[in-house]
Amino acid sequence: MSVLSVKDLRVRYSANGPEILKGISFELQSDDFLAMIGPSGAGKSTLIRCINRLVEPTGGEIVLLGEDVRALRPSELRRLRRNVGMIFQEFNLINRMSVMDNVLSGRLGYTGNLRSLFRHFPKKDIEKALYYLDRVGLTDHVDKRADALSGGQRQRVGIARALMQTPKLLLLDEPTSALDPKISREVMALIMGIAKELGVPALCNIHDVQLAKEFCNRIVGLQDGVKKFDGETATLRDRDLEEIYAMEVL
Amino acid sequence: MSATDTHIAGLGAQTTLRRKRQMKQALIWTGVLVFAAWCAHGTIIADTDWSRVGGRSGVLASIGRYMQLDLGLLPELVRPTIETFMMASVGTVLGCFFSLPVAWLGAANVTPSKTILYPVGRFLMVLSRSVHEIVWALIFVSAVGLGALPGILAIAMRSVGFISKITAEAIENIDAKPVEAIRATGGNQFQVMYYGILPQIYPVVLATIIFEWDINIRRSAVMGLVGAGGLGLLFFRQMNSFNYGGVSMVILAILMLIILGEIISHYLRKAVI
Amino acid sequence: MTEHAGRIQRSQAPKTWSRYRFPESLWRFGAVLAIIVFLGYSMAFMNVDIGLLFGALGGLLGVIGTRFYPPDIAYVLDAGYLASILDTLQMSFLGGMAGVALAIPLAWFSAWNVSPHRRVLFPLGRLGVISARAIHETIWTILFVSVLGFGMLAGVSALTMFCIGFAGKLFSDEIEAVDMGPVEAMRATGANSLQVFLFAVVPQVRVAFTGIAIYTWDVAFRAATVVGFFGGGGMGWYLKRNVQQLENLRVGAIILSIIAMVLVAEFISGWLRAAVNRAK
Numbered sequence: 001m002s003v004l005s006v007k008d009l010r011v012r013y014s015a016n017g018p019e020i021l022k023g024i025s026f027e028l029q030s031d032d033f034l035a036m037i038g039p040s041g042a043g044k045s046t047l048i049r050c051i052n053r054l055v056e057p058t059g060g061e062i063v064l065l066g067e068d069v070r071a072l073r074p075s076e077l078r079r080l081r082r083n084v085g086m087i088f089q090e091f092n093l094i095n096r097m098s099v100m101d102n103v104l105s106g107r108l109g110y111t112g113n114l115r116s117l118f119r120h121f122p123k124k125d126i127e128k129a130l131y132y133l134d135r136v137g138l139t140d141h142v143d144k145r146a147d148a149l150s151g152g153q154r155q156r157v158g159i160a161r162a163l164m165q166t167p168k169l170l171l172l173d174e175p176t177s178a179l180d181p182k183i184s185r186e187v188m189a190l191i192m193g194i195a196k197e198l199g200v201p202a203l204c205n206i207h208d209v210q211l212a213k214e215f216c217n218r219i220v221g222l223q224d225g226v227k228k229f230d231g232e233t234a235t236l237r238d239r240d241l242e243e244i245y246a247m248e249v250l
Numbered sequence: 251m252s253a254t255d256t257h258i259a260g261l262g263a264q265t266t267l268r269r270k271r272q273m274k275q276a277l278i279w280t281g282v283l284v285f286a287a288w289c290a291h292g293t294i295i296a297d298t299d300w301s302r303v304g305g306r307s308g309v310l311a312s313i314g315r316y317m318q319l320d321l322g323l324l325p326e327l328v329r330p331t332i333e334t335f336m337m338a339s340v341g342t343v344l345g346c347f348f349s350l351p352v353a354w355l356g357a358a359n360v361t362p363s364k365t366i367l368y369p370v371g372r373f374l375m376v377l378s379r380s381v382h383e384i385v386w387a388l389i390f391v392s393a394v395g396l397g398a399l400p401g402i403l404a405i406a407m408r409s410v411g412f413i414s415k416i417t418a419e420a421i422e423n424i425d426a427k428p429v430e431a432i433r434a435t436g437g438n439q440f441q442v443m444y445y446g447i448l449p450q451i452y453p454v455v456l457a458t459i460i461f462e463w464d465i466n467i468r469r470s471a472v473m474g475l476v477g478a479g480g481l482g483l484l485f486f487r488q489m490n491s492f493n494y495g496g497v498s499m500v501i502l503a504i505l506m507l508i509i510l511g512e513i514i515s516h517y518l519r520k521a522v523i
Numbered sequence: 524m525t526e527h528a529g530r531i532q533r534s535q536a537p538k539t540w541s542r543y544r545f546p547e548s549l550w551r552f553g554a555v556l557a558i559i560v561f562l563g564y565s566m567a568f569m570n571v572d573i574g575l576l577f578g579a580l581g582g583l584l585g586v587i588g589t590r591f592y593p594p595d596i597a598y599v600l601d602a603g604y605l606a607s608i609l610d611t612l613q614m615s616f617l618g619g620m621a622g623v624a625l626a627i628p629l630a631w632f633s634a635w636n637v638s639p640h641r642r643v644l645f646p647l648g649r650l651g652v653i654s655a656r657a658i659h660e661t662i663w664t665i666l667f668v669s670v671l672g673f674g675m676l677a678g679v680s681a682l683t684m685f686c687i688g689f690a691g692k693l694f695s696d697e698i699e700a701v702d703m704g705p706v707e708a709m710r711a712t713g714a715n716s717l718q719v720f721l722f723a724v725v726p727q728v729r730v731a732f733t734g735i736a737i738y739t740w741d742v743a744f745r746a747a748t749v750v751g752f753f754g755g756g757g758m759g760w761y762l763k764r765n766v767q768q769l770e771n772l773r774v775g776a777i778i779l780s781i782i783a784m785v786l787v788a789e790f791i792s793g794w795l796r797a798a799v800n801r802a803k
Contacts, residue, residue, distance in 0.1 A: 088427065
């Protein structure tokens with residue numbers, strides 16, 4: 001079953017600026033863990049941000065969970081966003097808040113303004129936060145400030161925050177490029193394990209081809225805003241990689 | 251030309267350059283001093299009634315009058331001292347409330363309208379700071395009558411400029427990434443501000459408010475000079491009845507209050523950071 | 524894959540969590556409550572009507588509209604008033620220069636790292652700067668007027684005190700932040716504290732001091748617009764006279780002229796400071 005379908009997606013940041021995405025199309029199935037690879041500047045970050053409209057597309061069509069993303073009004077868009085968990089390259093935590101508050105902030109889409117104002121989240125949310133904090137191995141750091149943690153721990157807070165949304169899709173924007181190789185592997189394994197466990201598909205921007213091959217079942221290759229490869233991980237040949245990364249080799 | 255010659259020629263060029271700079275500096279200093287002399291002539295020599303000053307003994311006698319403290323004034327000091335402290339505190343809090351919308355309008359990255367409301371916000375910041383607190387007090391005394399209220403309002407208005415300017419700068423310098431994360435969870439506009447922006451700016455804003463409160467104690471001590479309550483009013487009365495010992499008592503009370511303010515703000519700042 | 528996941532340490536998960544911890548939360552809520560109670564009590568103590576407080580802003584616009592509008596612009600273009608603007612400028616310049624000149628030695632005394640005498644001169648310097656700062660410029664003006672008589676001498680003296688307080692603090696903060704390496708090097712050569720100050724500290728702070736001095740003049744000008752209100756000469760004297768005579772349209776024009784002059788002064792000081800930063 002297709003969870004996400006992107007057709008002929010185009011993005012320009014300004015009317016006369018260069019086209020960042022030049023007509024990208026792909027499908028994401030409900031059991032996919034899809035890696036989006038490509039050199040930096042290929043448009044991976046822009047593409048992933050179009051899916052929950054953190055970046056406004058200028059052309060094409062995105063159908064996510066049966067809804068036309070580009071046609072949504074602001075309130076509908078927020079409702080859609082809360083179904084999409086997002087994990088960021090630089091974690092994007094709120095540094096001055098505690099780990100617990102950062103994780104709970106994943107529930108904001110489900111929380112009213114008054115509760116938000118007093119940071120008074122329902123008991124069920126707190127239990128859920130404790131469960132996921134345990135799941136990512138941060139039980140001992142619940143009340144620490146987010147900026148007191150190491151990079152790997154911070155990314156786990158980011159993962160727990162995304163899971164709090166009870167996502168139907170995970171968007172991972174370079175989740176490991178700010179981490180060292182050993183921690184990267186642990187974090188990828190954790191995300192993948194949880195995604196499988198919850199039966200949630202994931203779309204993962206990733207720079208590191210080795211990691212992509214190791215963890216993802218499908219790969220889409222992007223270069224300069226154009227799709228160069230789309231297929232099962234096993235079918236990815238060195239020739240394809242050369243084409244995707246051609247710019248960098250030159 | 252040998253290497254040594256080049257080197258010496260280079261030194262020569264350097265010397266000329268240095269001489270040029272020295273000339274320029276001498277010129278600036280001469281200009282400043284001549285201007286100062288002209289100012290001194292205009293303000294001090296031409297404008298002063300030296301017979302009124304009355305030589306060194308006259309000045310010393312005038313200062314001496316302040317040295318006999320009027321301890322009998324002590325009971326009358328209590329209420330205005332408390333009032334001054336309260337005026338500064340309430341004025342600062344009110345100033346914070348006024349600052350909120352001004353900072354919102356005047357921060358380039360969150361302002362609702364860059365062409366109309368942003369300049370309005372910036373203008374309000376400048377206006378608040380360029381009008382002296384005494385002038386604000388005069389305006390408010392004329393608007394709401396005598397008493398503590400015009401003092402509170404004057405202090406609030408005078409505080410808006412600095413607090414909102416620093417707040418707007420803090421908002422402009424925030425890290426956009428957490429804001430993006432909150433938007434991605436489906437948070438609404440309020441939640442984005444409250445969870446994404448506020449935690450990033452509040453240490454700076456609180457430190458600024460404490461700093462401003464400290465200054466506002468000084469300001470509220472003079473509000474009474476133009477009819478707005480507090481120690482200034484007592485100062486004014488003592489001065490008008492030529493009770494110089496009483497004037498000194500009021501000044502001592504102001505100093506006490508300011509030292510108290512310094513101590514409190516020192517601890518508050520520690521608690522915030 | 525599972526072996527990666529297995530590496531994460533898992534301890535016993537707590538069943539509940541609460542934001543409220545016994546002693547810390549109590550302190551925090553107590554402090555917030557105390558502030559609110561204090562503010563409320565203040566309003567009662569000062570007999571301030573809260574409704575009036577928030578209504579006052581609307582009232583302000585009304586007052587400006589009916590009482591100060593239209594400002595009597597012709598009045599501020601009169602030769603006598605224009606001369607007073609010049610007087611104000613002269614006072615602020617002189618007060619600023621004298622204040623800065625006196626503030627530099629005081630700042631040197633009161634900077635802990637290079638103070639020439641930590642036991643005597645340091646506290647004296649601190650006391651000098653703090654007391655100059657603690658007393659508002661208007662009170663300095665009244666005091667000097669009572670000693671020296673009405674006129675610009677009193678105004679300049681008051682502005683001098685104000686500038687000592689203002690610049691002294693900024694100067695000593697700047698001195699305390701210097702790189703101590705050159706200071707130690709000078710001390711190692713056997714230089715006395717004046718020599719250390721002149722050769723190790725001054726070169727480091729010269730540019731910053733120039734900027735602060737210009738800024739001090741800007742702030743002094745702002746203060747100079749009102750010293751006349753208390754007998755110190757300049758624009759403030761006209762303000763006082765018209766306030767007392769209830770010439771509100773003239774008062775409005777004078778306030779406008781003050782705002783305009785302060786903006787001009789701010790612009791000039793900003794331009795000069797940028798020029799100084801470029802020249803360094």
